[in-house]
Amino acid sequence: MKLIQKGALELVTFDNITQTNLVQHCFTTRHGGVSTGCYGEMNMGLSRGEDIRKVQENYRILAEALQLDANAFVAAQQTHTTNILRITAQDKGSGVTKQRPYHDIDGLITNETNINLVIFGADCVPVFLVDPKQKAIGLAHCGWKGTANRMAEKIVKRMQAEFGTQPEDIVAAIGPSIGKCCFQVDDPVVKLFEENLTFAKDVIFDDPCEQGKYKIDLWETNRRLLQACGVKNIEISGLCTMCDTERFYSHRKMGEQRGVMAGILTLIQTN
Secondary structure, three states: OEEEEEOOEEEEEOHHHHOOOOEEEEEEOOOOOOOOHHHOOOOOOOOOOOOHHHHHHHHHHHHHHHOOOOOOEEEOEOOOOOOEEEOOHHHOOEOOOEOOOOOOEOEEEEOOOOOEEEEEEOOOEEEEEEEOOOOEEEEEEEOHHHHHOOHHHHHHHHHHHHHOOOHHHOEEEEOOEOOOOOOEEOHHHHHHHHHHOOOHHHOEEEOOOOOOOEEEOHHHHHHHHHHHHOOOEEEEOOOEOOOOOOOOOOHHHHOOOOOOEEEEEEEOOOO
């Protein structure tokens, strides 16, 4: 994992994904855009209540910095599902420069070049997937519901079905999100994890600071889901969004008056 500067932009990148030489990618921070007030500075969410023109300018700034087509972003429409959509060239601009023709989508996959997949986060876990053999990519938004409902596993299986991806070929990264240091939950959340995950006891801990509360390790949960599918090359950022609200937006800490970060993944033209 690296924190890189491109002009005023501060971006998170992953060493293993960079080394594929097949994609442009990043996870944005709060720094480098034109958003102001509670959205400052790099809000990537067009439905947060900010002037859409400012958010679109943030996308333009990011596209210029990464040498991407500013009209080729395709954004998820996240509602904490495990629904996954295969994206094609006709979807370019959806959710950023034009209306989405889809709803309730928390995972995006494609094997077409020069499409900028976008998922959002402000504590939820972003999962990046690159298949260097079949030249396909995937991005998943894994909040606690998506994580408990095995979204990371489901997007791997969808890439297998759509592109012939072999899990052992996948290069994966788990981006900045709320860490087990901060992710406090109560019994209903614990119950869902226990119902859906055989290893739940390994990722749920009693909160020593508050009786009847628990902490869950979402990074390790998603890592285990990927590993169980056969994915071996997994990088974890280790950056907690709630711990560092100078750098990241955090829903838990900041409430609704905030922006969101974006995970960006683009399969670039290869020879």
